[in-house]
Amino acid sequence: MESIIQAVNNDGPSNLESHLGYWLRLVSNQVSSEFARALSLRNISVAEWTAMRRLYDGEGLKPSDLASSMGMTQGAISKVIDKLEAKRWVDSFDDHFDGRSRVLLVSDAGREAVPTLSKIADQNDVHFFGPLSGRERKAIRKILIHIAEIHGWHEIPTT
Amino acid sequence: MESIIQAVNNDGPSNLESHLGYWLRLVSNQVSSEFARALSLRNISVAEWTAMRRLYDGEGLKPSDLASSMGMTQGAISKVIDKLEAKRWVDSFDDHFDGRSRVLLVSDAGREAVPTLSKIADQNDVHFFGPLSGRERKAIRKILIHIAEIHGWHEIPTT
DNA sequence: TATTGTTATACTCTATAACTATA
DNA sequence: TATAGTTATAGAGTATAACAATA
Numbered sequence: 001m002e003s004i005i006q007a008v009n010n011d012g013p014s015n016l017e018s019h020l021g022y023w024l025r026l027v028s029n030q031v032s033s034e035f036a037r038a039l040s041l042r043n044i045s046v047a048e049w050t051a052m053r054r055l056y057d058g059e060g061l062k063p064s065d066l067a068s069s070m071g072m073t074q075g076a077i078s079k080v081i082d083k084l085e086a087k088r089w090v091d092s093f094d095d096h097f098d099g100r101s102r103v104l105l106v107s108d109a110g111r112e113a114v115p116t117l118s119k120i121a122d123q124n125d126v127h128f129f130g131p132l133s134g135r136e137r138k139a140i141r142k143i144l145i146h147i148a149e150i151h152g153w154h155e156i157p158t159t
Numbered sequence: 160m161e162s163i164i165q166a167v168n169n170d171g172p173s174n175l176e177s178h179l180g181y182w183l184r185l186v187s188n189q190v191s192s193e194f195a196r197a198l199s200l201r202n203i204s205v206a207e208w209t210a211m212r213r214l215y216d217g218e219g220l221k222p223s224d225l226a227s228s229m230g231m232t233q234g235a236i237s238k239v240i241d242k243l244e245a246k247r248w249v250d251s252f253d254d255h256f257d258g259r260s261r262v263l264l265v266s267d268a269g270r271e272a273v274p275t276l277s278k279i280a281d282q283n284d285v286h287f288f289g290p291l292s293g294r295e296r297k298a299i300r301k302i303l304i305h306i307a308e309i310h311g312w313h314e315i316p317t318t
Numbered sequence: 319t320a321t322t323g324t325t326a327t328a329c330t331c332t333a334t335a336a337c338t339a340t341a
Numbered sequence: 342t343a344t345a346g347t348t349a350t351a352g353a354g355t356a357t358a359a360c361a362a363t364a
Contacts, residue, residue: 013277019284021190023303028187031180053175100322100363118172125178131309136302143299144182150290259340259345
């Protein structure tokens with residue numbers, strides 16, 4: 001086990017900095033909280049952005065589809081949908097095939113909003129990862145995707 | 160700007176998956192929430208672990224030192240210290256040089272607990288990053304540290 | 319009986335600001 | 342006046358469980 005922990009100090013318990021999880025959390029928290037701050041200027045949460053982007057491609061998703069694709073519970077996704085409906089970015093309709101279910105559709109206003117939001121996401125990426133070399137960006141992307149594949153997280157969390 | 164966004168679909172707004180921030184968040188959230196779950200079995204939060212590990216090395220820190228090294232406010236660190244004192248892992252004393260301040264010391268019980276907690280952190284790292292190759296682990300560590308250096312986060316957040 | 323979705327409740331985490339006691 | 346630390350308050354986010362409607 002010791003072998004994969006990068007030893008900085010051989011005496012005593014492992015350092016915070018010896019764990020990859022520590023660096024991942026440090027960088028991810030900074031990148032995500034800045035992204036959240038940028039979105040919050042428009043009163044949008046990261047979960048709302050993610051849901052909008054998913055719905056934009058996958059029109060006609062049910063709340064339960066959206067929840068599982070985002071790694072959230074149905075109770076949590078229900079609140080996110082409430083907020084998107086309040087913004088008039090999403091409309092929900094009865095599912096003719098299953099009376100218990102709902103079908104979620106992005107409204108015209110929602111469809112107009114997505115490119116603006118995706119530009120905010122683009123800018124956030126450019127700000128934090130632009131200073132890296134192209135090789136570094138390619139490498140970290142590949143490794144992160146590899147980790148996600150190994151653990152079977154293809155369509156899990158985000159928020 | 161487009162150049163650093165990995166285009167998956169050239170039509171329309173950028174994909175979630177085109178952003179490095181998305182993959183970073185996905186992987187970090189999974190790794191950190193599993194770590195938090197493992198610690199919570201012992202009623203410990205990630206912030207408490209981080210504080211203990213910092214105090215273990217830097218004996219005699221003040222609450223404000225700890226707060227800034229963890230990227231938390233003084234109000235937030237105060238609650239973390241309360242919990243560590245309730246566990247009898249940390250004792251605080253008057254600072255003879257400044258009556259407003261406090262000096263935080265890890266107790267014997269706290270000193271005994273740290274190696275156990277650091278093993279939990281080790282195991283979490285092994286679980287998530289052990290399946291990578293040594294080259295991949297080295298590469299992602301180097302790139303994450305590079306990002307932290309570029310943006311001046313040497314001693315920032317963690318929770 | 320099981321499932322979809324909503325709602326009510328509670329909990330954790332944290333930031334902000336008011337407050338106290340020193341400096 | 343400014344600073345260190347605490348406390349009170351509030352908000353975000355989410356999980357859990359109870360619930361209504363439908364399968």
